[in-house]
Amino acid sequence: MPQHEALLTPAEQRVVLQNVSWETYEHLLADHLDASAPRFTFDRGVLEIMSPFSEHEEYKEALSLLVELLADGLGMDIRNLGSTTFKRSQIERGFEADVCFYVQSAERMHGKVHIDPAVDPAPDLVIEIEITSPALNKLPIYAAFGVPEVWRYDGRQLRILQLTGIEYTERPESLAFPRVSSLELSQLVQQSMSLKRTEWLRTLRDWVRELR
Numbered sequence: 787m788p789q790h791e792a793l794l795t796p797a798e799q800r801v802v803l804q805n806v807s808w809e810t811y812e813h814l815l816a817d818h819l820d821a822s823a824p825r826f827t828f829d830r831g832v833l834e835i836m837s838p839f840s841e842h843e844e845y846k847e848a849l850s851l852l853v854e855l856l857a858d859g860l861g862m863d864i865r866n867l868g869s870t871t872f873k874r875s876q877i878e879r880g881f882e883a884d885v886c887f888y889v890q891s892a893e894r895m896h897g898k899v900h901i902d903p904a905v906d907p908a909p910d911l912v913i914e915i916e917i918t919s920p921a922l923n924k925l926p927i928y929a930a931f932g933v934p935e936v937w938r939y940d941g942r943q944l945r946i947l948q949l950t951g952i953e954y955t956e957r958p959e960s961l962a963f964p965r966v967s968s969l970e971l972s973q974l975v976q977q978s979m980s981l982k983r984t985e986w987l988r989t990l991r992d993w994v995r996e997l998r
Contacts, residue, residue: 797841797917797941806833808878815871815880825869825882827922834922838884838915845915845939846884848978852971852990853887853911856963859994863892872903872931879927883912889962890934908933911962917941925954935961937971944972965997 811828814835818824827834838846850866857864865888873880886909888895895906908931914924916938928936929952936947936954946968947954948961960966974993978986 797839798915799837799839800918800920801835802921803833803835805831807831808875811873811880815873822869825884826871826880827882827920827924827927828873828878828880829922829924829927830878832922834920836920841941842884842915842917844979845917845941845975846913848975849913849915849937849939849944849971850885852974852978853885853913853963855987855990856966856994856997857889859991860963860997862889862963863896864889865892865895867901867909870901870909872901872908874903874931876904877930879930881924881927881931883909884915885913886933887911887913887962903931911935911937913937913939915939929953939972939975942972942976944968944975946971 806828811826811833814826824835824837827836853864854866867886867888869882869884870886871880871882888907889910891907891910895901898906912928912933912935914936917940925936925947929949932949934949938945938947946957946960948957958967958969970993974990977989981989
């Protein structure tokens with residue numbers, strides 16, 4: 787029988803189930819096909835169900851908009867995949883990031899409606915908001931899919947993690963967006979919560995202009 791534990795905070799609720807079959811995971815995905823939440827992560831029998839609350843979603847939206855404006859200002863083509871489900875039955879793993887992007891692979895994947903993780907590249911950038919420490923470590927899952935870069939934000943600090951072999955190493959600057967540092971990203975996300983939206987957007991555009 788599946789066993790579970792729950793952790794509740796103002797930012798998100800996480801439920802972790804043990805001894806879950808791949809078939810059950812796929813049924814859950816099918817039942818929530820058109821829903822933006824909850825988000826499911828599966829790792830060989832362990833299932834995390836994450837339901838985001840407002841604080842979590844505000845950080846996610848800030849980082850998503852930041853990436854969009856950054857790419858536009860630098861003249862870079864990207865593709866926003868949102869929380870697209872990536873799953874592979876061969877390795878019994880699957881994830882739905884808070885938001886993910888094709889950056890280096892954007893041109894290759896341009897116009898492709900159906901993504902097959904078995905043959906198509908993994909997202910070049912995955913963004914995760916983790917105000918609470920998840921019981922399920924997602925980094926080995928991302929590594930198994932070959933995700934080159936993960937941005938992880940905990941409500942105070944953004945860490946840039948890059949894939950080296952089969953493990954992630956923290957780096958000061960982004961691979962997807964060279965010269966963009968974790969320190970700058972952390973400051974900009976914090977400002978998104980303290981500044982009025984128009985002021986924050988102006989700050990973002992000024993920052994991007996300096997990077998050109």
